[in-house]
Amino acid sequence: MARTETTTDARRALLGRLIDHAPLFPPASLPPDEALAEDRRFRSGPYGWLVNRFVVPASKLPEVTGEPLPLSVVLDSGALPPPDDRIEAVEAPPALDPDVLVDAAAEIYVEVQPADAIRLDQLAALGLRAKVRCGGERVPRPGALAEFIWACRRRGLAFKATAGLHHPVRSDDEHGFLNLLAAAIFGDEADALEEEDAAAFRLTEHEFAWRDRTAGPEEIARVRTELFVGFGSCSAQEPVDALLALDVLPSGA
Numbered sequence: 001m002a003r004t005e006t007t008t009d010a011r012r013a014l015l016g017r018l019i020d021h022a023p024l025f026p027p028a029s030l031p032p033d034e035a036l037a038e039d040r041r042f043r044s045g046p047y048g049w050l051v052n053r054f055v056v057p058a059s060k061l062p063e064v065t066g067e068p069l070p071l072s073v074v075l076d077s078g079a080l081p082p083p084d085d086r087i088e089a090v091e092a093p094p095a096l097d098p099d100v101l102v103d104a105a106a107e108i109y110v111e112v113q114p115a116d117a118i119r120l121d122q123l124a125a126l127g128l129r130a131k132v133r134c135g136g137e138r139v140p141r142p143g144a145l146a147e148f149i150w151a152c153r154r155r156g157l158a159f160k161a162t163a164g165l166h167h168p169v170r171s172d173d174e175h176g177f178l179n180l181l182a183a184a185i186f187g188d189e190a191d192a193l194e195e196e197d198a199a200a201f202r203l204t205e206h207e208f209a210w211r212d213r214t215a216g217p218e219e220i221a222r223v224r225t226e227l228f229v230g231f232g233s234c235s236a237q238e239p240v241d242a243l244l245a246l247d248v249l250p251s252g253a
């Protein structure tokens with residue numbers, strides 16, 4: 001199961017285990033030995049608490065044998081992975097029938113198009129989770145992503161995001177992960193996703209703030225558990241460096 005951070009520090013509640021580390025995937029596309037070495041390096045450093053699972057394609061699962069890592073397995077071959085105690089989550093492509101995924105892992109994410117209400121209904125009925133792509137060839141507009149977050153909130157459907165979220169704050173038509181966090185925590189989804197002023201966000205030990213909206217550690221932790229659980233990134237270091245540049249993370253914390 002996913003590890004959780006403390007609910008007494010807003011910084012840990014907001015950012016703890018936020019990143020599913022995916023260095024095997026583009027644009028990093030590291031060979032397995034280098035990807036695992038990079039993951040070990042980051043987890044052993046001062047910001048290792050931001051990383052949750054190591055993301056691996058099902059086809060490369062044999063290449064991470066023996067590594068004591070919590071895994072999220074992307075079903076790139078169409079087949080479910082063999083039993084493995086390290087597998088905490090499974091991520092399925094849009095074309096795979098969600099019915100075959102029930103009980104495949106503790107957490108099951110199915111990629112959906114943001115406006116696919118029928119599929120969202122199906123996932124909610126099955127007790128599965130959604131996965132939304134925020135970058136790559138087709139980047140959803142803020143309005144479409146806002147509707148997706150609202151739809152998940154209304155259904156009680158947890159989701160993760162992937163692709164294009166290396167930056168904390170939206171810029172140059174790229175989504176920011178602080179924007180997604182604000183949209184999930186405060187509502188006002190469209191406005192939060194369109195925010196491009198980094199100074200509009202503030203994070204302290206006691207609260208996360210976006211403009212005049214604030215939330216404490218307990219509320220943040222609830223939303224991180226029930227709605228926006230995290231995002232996949234081929235780099236864990238790049239988001240951290242960006243947070244440090246914004247003075248959101250205390251140096252060496």
